[in-house]
Amino acid sequence: MSFEMWSGLIALLVLVVVGVPIVFAFAASAALGLYFALGGLDPMINLLQQSALSGIKEYNFIVIPCFTVMGMLIAHCGAASDLFNVVNRGLRGVPGRLAVATVGGNAVFAAVTGVGVAAAAAFSHVAYPAMREARYSRSFATGCIAGSSVLGLLIPPSVFMIVWAILTEQSVGKLFAAGVFPGLLLAFLYAVYCMVYAKLRPSAAPEVASDQQVRLTRGQIGGSLGVGVLIAVTLGGIWFGYFTPTEGSAVGLVGSAILAWAKGMRGRGVFNAFVEAGRTVTPIMLLLLTATIYSKLIALNGIPQEVQAVLESMGLGTGGTLLFMVAVWFLLGAMIDSISIMLLTVPIFWPVAQALGIDPIMFALIGILVIEAGVLTPPFGIGVFVVKAAIPDRNIKVSEIFMGSVPYWVLILFLAWLIYAWPPLATWLPSHI
Incomplete structure (x- = not known):
């Protein structure tokens, strides 16, 4: 060429x-x-x-702002705090209870937002003060918040999955279904790590004293139930074919507005939620627009075919080629944000994966997981910097958050390997809907 x-x-x-x-x-x-x-x-x-x-x-693009606004309304109306308190109350006697509650709250919150940045910001305000009051170490507390916030990038309705589906012309609904079991498994692995760490290092995650037990109000219980109903209606409607993902995002947006109103959210709060959603969505939409233009150049120049020919000449095989792609994603993860990595590499790597006969669902989940790890990878690690900016403790260092995030980063990569070793973990549910 x-x-x-x-x-x-x-x-x-x-x-x-x-x-x-x-x-x-x-x-x-x-x-x-x-x-x-x-x-x-x-x-x-x-x-x-x-x-x-x-x-x-592009009609499918409307899914991104709808789900993002939905998540911001839930975060700003106090439902994230309700989730944390309800899960915390239900985990009495569990080692590292506040950290496990953060993971559990993030897992549920992920099912209504799809944006890890929203989860990181919300739980920095909710969970960090509670963990510090219980004398949790700063590194463990912030690492837990940053690490568990990435669940929103895997558990549907993930913005990552929507972007991947648009770039590869796959079904958004099937990718959503593919993320369910891996997402729940990753949350379970996170929770196990928190409990084991609390047992091994009780000074870093002390038991919660009896005078710090949470007393739930009717409003907190109602807010959590409202989030559960919203998840069931939105995702259940998509999976069972009652409406398309685009229609489901609109239904979810209306439902979140109703829940926010019921929680007492009015004009100023709604305005702030929309402004924050705009700050999140606008860069993504501009990136999608310019990446669409760039993909024309890639297709016109035959770059995917050139890359495929080079990889074939290296004799790497299917596994080696996939490992090469993972290495590229790692390298880029240390320099640029995750959405940009996806927009830059997927139009090139996707045709190569198809030519090699790699299962498209498996490839999507592995790619999303590895790119997701970039959220916690230094020196960029946007999830870490969001936590640093959001927590009320000005003395916390970025290095402490990165160190606390390492175990979660390792577990993300372990799950990516597990999906490669046993593809039905990702492919079984999409094949049955």
Whole structure:
């Protein structure tokens, strides 16, 4: 392949390395690559216009803002706090109870938000003060919050899965179903780790004193039940075919608005929830739009076929090729955010995986898990920095949060390996709906 045809990819890598925001890097490199590939300015502008228009009109994109607003309303109305308190109350006598409650609350909260950033921010305000009051170590407490917040990237309705489905033209509903068992298993592994750690290091996770037992109110119980009903209606409706994922996101948004109103949320609170959702969604939507344009360049230049030919010439085999992709995801995870990694690599890796006969559901779950680990990987680790910004303790160091997150990072990778070793963990449920 000529340098002109590789120009867009080279430009993208250079712009990312020098620190240009990824959304501008996608747009500029796509324009440059298409200029050389099409041989002129006019054809390049025409294709950019067509691609941008088709991206803006993409019906499936509406799922992302709907689920994000849904999660922000739940977080801002106090339902996240209700979940934490209800789970905490039900775990009396469990070692590391507050940490396990954080994991359990995050697992339930993940099923209504799909955005790990929202979970990290919500539980930084709810769980961290409770754990510090019980004299939990700062590293263990913050690591638990950051680590368990990534459950929202795996448990449906995950924004990661929505983006992956859009990029690969897979069924959003099937990917949602594929994330259920792995997501619950990962939450279980997190909880086991917290209990074992509390037993081995009681000074870092002391038993909760009797005077710190939680007394539940009717409002807290009602808020938690409301979240449960919202999950059942939204995800159950999608899986049983009552409505599409796009329609389900709209139903969930209306339901979360009703729950937020019932919890006493009014004008100012609703406004703040929408503003925070906008701050989360806007970069994602801009990235999707510019990545759609960049994918045209990739397809036009035949880059996936070139990558496949190079990998075949290396004689890595299916397992070795998958390991190579994992290594690339790790490398990028230390430099850029997870959504950008997905947008940059999936259009290239997906055709290669198809050509090798790798199960598409298994490949999606492994990819999402490995990229998900980037949320906790230094030096970028956006999940860690969200926790650092959200917790009320200004003395906590980023290094302490990273150290506390290591066991959760290891468990994410263990689950990715387990899915590779036993694909039915991810593929069984989607094949039965």
